[in-house]
Amino acid sequence: MARIPDAFIDELLARTDIVEVVGARVPLKRQGREYSARCPFHDERSPSFYVSPTKQFYHCFGCGAHGTALSFLMNYDRLEFLDAVEELARRVGMDVPRDTRSRNENPDTRDLYAALEAASKFFQKQLAATERARRYLDARGVDEATRARFAIGYAPDGFNALRDALGTDARRMALLERAGLFSKNDAGRVYDKFRDRVMFPIHDRRGRVIAFGGRILEKKDDAPKYLNSPETALFHKGRELYGLWQVRQAHARIPRLIVVEGYMDVVALFQHGIDTAVATLGTATTPDHAELLFRNAPDVYFCFDGDRAGRAAAWKAVESVLPRMKDGRQAFFLFLPEGEDPDTLVRNEGRAGFEARLAQATPLSQFFFDTLAHDVNLATLEGKGRLAERAKPLLAQIPDGAFRDLMQQRLTELTGVGARTASPQTHVPAQPARGARPAALPAPKRSLVRSAIALLLQKPALALDLALPLAFAPLRQPGVPLLVEIVQLVHARPEITTGVLIEHFAGREEHAALQKLALQEVPGDETAWRAEWRDTVARLERQTLEQRIEELQARIAELDDAEKSELRALLAARVQRR
Numbered sequence: 001m002a003r004i005p006d007a008f009i010d011e012l013l014a015r016t017d018i019v020e021v022v023g024a025r026v027p028l029k030r031q032g033r034e035y036s037a038r039c040p041f042h043d044e045r046s047p048s049f050y051v052s053p054t055k056q057f058y059h060c061f062g063c064g065a066h067g068t069a070l071s072f073l074m075n076y077d078r079l080e081f082l083d084a085v086e087e088l089a090r091r092v093g094m095d096v097p098r099d100t101r102s103r104n105e106n107p108d109t110r111d112l113y114a115a116l117e118a119a120s121k122f123f124q125k126q127l128a129a130t131e132r133a134r135r136y137l138d139a140r141g142v143d144e145a146t147r148a149r150f151a152i153g154y155a156p157d158g159f160n161a162l163r164d165a166l167g168t169d170a171r172r173m174a175l176l177e178r179a180g181l182f183s184k185n186d187a188g189r190v191y192d193k194f195r196d197r198v199m200f201p202i203h204d205r206r207g208r209v210i211a212f213g214g215r216i217l218e219k220k221d222d223a224p225k226y227l228n229s230p231e232t233a234l235f236h237k238g239r240e241l242y243g244l245w246q247v248r249q250a251h252a253r254i255p256r257l258i259v260v261e262g263y264m265d266v267v268a269l270f271q272h273g274i275d276t277a278v279a280t281l282g283t284a285t286t287p288d289h290a291e292l293l294f295r296n297a298p299d300v301y302f303c304f305d306g307d308r309a310g311r312a313a314a315w316k317a318v319e320s321v322l323p324r325m326k327d328g329r330q331a332f333f334l335f336l337p338e339g340e341d342p343d344t345l346v347r348n349e350g351r352a353g354f355e356a357r358l359a360q361a362t363p364l365s366q367f368f369f370d371t372l373a374h375d376v377n378l379a380t381l382e383g384k385g386r387l388a389e390r391a392k393p394l395l396a397q398i399p400d401g402a403f404r405d406l407m408q409q410r411l412t413e414l415t416g417v418g419a420r421t422a423s424p425q426t427h428v429p430a431q432p433a434r435g436a437r438p439a440a441l442p443a444p445k446r447s448l449v450r451s452a453i454a455l456l457l458q459k460p461a462l463a464l465d466l467a468l469p470l471a472f473a474p475l476r477q478p479g480v481p482l483l484v485e486i487v488q489l490v491h492a493r494p495e496i497t498t499g500v501l502i503e504h505f506a507g508r509e510e511h512a513a514l515q516k517l518a519l520q521e522v523p524g525d526e527t528a529w530r531a532e533w534r535d536t537v538a539r540l541e542r543q544t545l546e547q548r549i550e551e552l553q554a555r556i557a558e559l560d561d562a563e564k565s566e567l568r569a570l571l572a573a574r575v576q577r578r
Helices: 006-015 018-023 069-076 081-092 098-104 107-129 131-139 144-149 161-166 170-178 244-250 263-271 287-296 308-324 342-359 364-372 381-395 402-415 448-458 460-465 480-492 498-504 510-518 526-554 561-577
Strands: 029-031 034-037 049-052 057-060 153-155 182-184 190-192 197-203 209-216 226-228 256-260 277-279 299-305 330-336
Touching (some): 006 081, 018 049, 018 069, 107 131, 107 153, 107 161, 161 170, 197 244, 256 263, 263 277, 263 342, 287 308, 308 330, 308 364, 330 364, 448 480, 448 526, 480 498
Parallel strands (some): 256 299
Antiparallel strands (some): 197 209
């Protein structure tokens, strides 16, 4: 397998702001030079997860998770390495080298994508050949251009149509089964999962088919109206949005996203010129959905039925959205009339009518307080206390900023809670939580070598101030070989960041020590670090000179002419250095 060149990865991460990458997914709070949050990789009540913009890495003091922006995407978004590279490259306007892109893909995964694409083409071909399925789409007002845009197809009735067309050998059968396209009965017989259904391919962020949704043409007592692919290695319904690929194709910059419930709702809105609709896949809005929505658009509109179930679904969305409501983001809720859905509304009222309803959508702030106060008598102190008790833990999840302040202010207006601040005499300082970053303490006194490595972990480019070979390389002290290796690594990869440098040593015994050293703060700024670095290197070089003088003087009686000449030169150099 071909590797993406180290130089490309180094430049990619040098151009990437890890705070932006992590902050788009996790609410971050500034703390001095760094940012903190509750760790996204384990459950915790107090923040122990830190992101360093200077060192370009993250670290959790609770669970030990650490890495670069690249590893964060792989672990948080659950992307494969190449997908994470392409996601970062897209953000900073770089092109992944084509000669390595195809060779870096996992062949097994590539075959799985190919099997799903083949199934999609099969379903599209069947739609073209099946008048009954085409009549259904005609009746729903879906024209040919929209069918092509969403690659809509048809799964024929019968148990073996797809299997007979594509599953001609054991390996292809196994791929189609892993892709969720087959079912198996108690007797072990394998058959097509989707039968007599209009098929909606679900695409990932790169436009590849990863799953399907199928809708029945006629109501059947024993069949669900919609049937989705099961969870597979490629498809996790809680992290995908139907139609997002088509929205991203239609807009270089997405102004808003409209979240609806069904495939046909998305298709109908697109058909009528509202091309920013997406759908959750038969599940409530998850935190992953909320992250994905706000990574793509600043404004999100949730469309739900106006009944009790619809409002419960809307509240689930509120719970997922609140921790991600950074300043500049907006969320709205549109509750539909009884018996209506976006599909029927836009067909009856047209684009202008649906846009008018969106303009009247309820802001998140209003829905939040209306819902919490629905059974509360705000004319009584008891009622105000109940609302405050309900709201406070939810408001605490909102990232620091103007929106959080305004929500707190609104709670104060409704209840009076928060209007009076605690007196300084009664303030009790919070105790550091388990796993939280230790309080800043004076740095322990380090050896010269350790100090040099610590400085390079603050700013790897300091190594470029030195010429190779290094004068202190022969110095026999613990850590010198590691310091030399780090300097040589930076010379070979000038764009390398601290996070990448540490990951270079993953799997080696030095890794833990480097990780720990990188987490320590070195006082000063880049100018001070450079001055300290040059002084440290000069002292190491003096120690190397003294070491060589001692070696030669210990053998003074047996030195040859060349060594005697070297000793004289070294003694002269020592005098000059004093």
